[in-house]
Amino acid sequence: xxxxxxxxxxxxxxxxxxxxxxxxxxxxxxxxxxxxxxxxxxxxxxxxxxxxxxxxxxxxxxxxxxxxxxxxxxxxxxxxxxxxxxxxxxxxxxxxxxxxxxxxxxxxxxxxxxxxxxxxxxxxxxxxxxxxxxxxxxxxxxxxxxxxxxxxxxxxxxxxxxxxxxxxxxxxxxxxxxxxxxxxxxxxxxxxxxxxxxxxxxxxxxxxxxxxxxxxxxxxxxxxxxxxxxxx
Numbered sequence: 001x002x003x004x005x006x007x008x009x010x011x012x013x014x015x016x017x018x019x020x021x022x023x024x025x026x027x028x029x030x031x032x033x034x035x036x037x038x039x040x041x042x043x044x045x046x047x048x049x050x051x052x053x054x055x056x057x058x059x060x061x062x063x064x065x066x067x068x069x070x071x072x073x074x075x076x077x078x079x080x081x082x083x084x085x086x087x088x089x090x091x092x093x094x095x096x097x098x099x100x101x102x103x104x105x106x107x108x109x110x111x112x113x114x115x116x117x118x119x120x121x122x123x124x125x126x127x128x129x130x131x132x133x134x135x136x137x138x139x140x141x142x143x144x145x146x147x148x149x150x151x152x153x154x155x156x157x158x159x160x161x162x163x164x165x166x167x168x169x170x171x172x173x174x175x176x177x178x179x180x181x182x183x184x185x186x187x188x189x190x191x192x193x194x195x196x197x198x199x200x201x202x203x204x205x206x207x208x209x210x211x212x213x214x215x216x217x218x219x220x221x222x223x224x225x226x227x228x229x230x231x232x
Contacts, residue, residue: 028188047094076130128227130229144168147201158190168204169192
């Protein structure tokens with residue numbers, strides 16, 4: 001599958017502008033076309049069916065995450081990456097597809113286009129090798145955390161499909177203020193790298209029923225994050 005590049009999501013009376021939320025952290029509204037969103041939804045459904053199925057991740061202290069997750073390329077379990085899912089069924093996760101890496105490079109280039117410091121983020125050399133797909137129902141949330149289990153500090157690419165959410169983007173020191181709340185709609189792109197690569201972030205709220213039918217989803221929110229693990 002090779003998703004067709006899209007210039008934006010659904011038409012809006014007042015298009016939302018691209019925004020630099022923090023140095024290296026960029027929000028590009030409506031980056032995914034409806035066609036590309038549907039293709040990604042279909043891919044996520046395929047991955048969720050196995051060989052390692054979508055599940056609620058259990059944390060080391062016994063808690064269970066409210067989001068459901070399926071992994072591609074590498075399997076993430078708190079707080080490491082493996083090729084096989086020893087905490088689920090022992091199967092090897094599905095391989096990371098080349099078209100998804102191409103999409104990640106397009107995303108980084110789009111986020112940092114015109115940025116005089118873009119060479120720091122190396123959009124042309126971005127080589128993601130894993131994707132974490134999180135599904136949020138209307139009650140699911142994600143607490144403040146850092147994406148720091150990767151050896152590489154290449155940017156994280158975040159793609160949103162389905163219901164609107166509040167994305168809380170914080171600082172690199174702790175889970176408290178200062179932070180910025182950004183509303184992410186279906187089709188939005190958010191990239192964070194460089195000085196913001198280890199910023200704490202969260203999803204404190206999802207707005208059920210806010211996605212249009214063009215995504216092919218009946219409800220909920222999909223978040224696809226592409227990462228470069230730096231692992232062999």
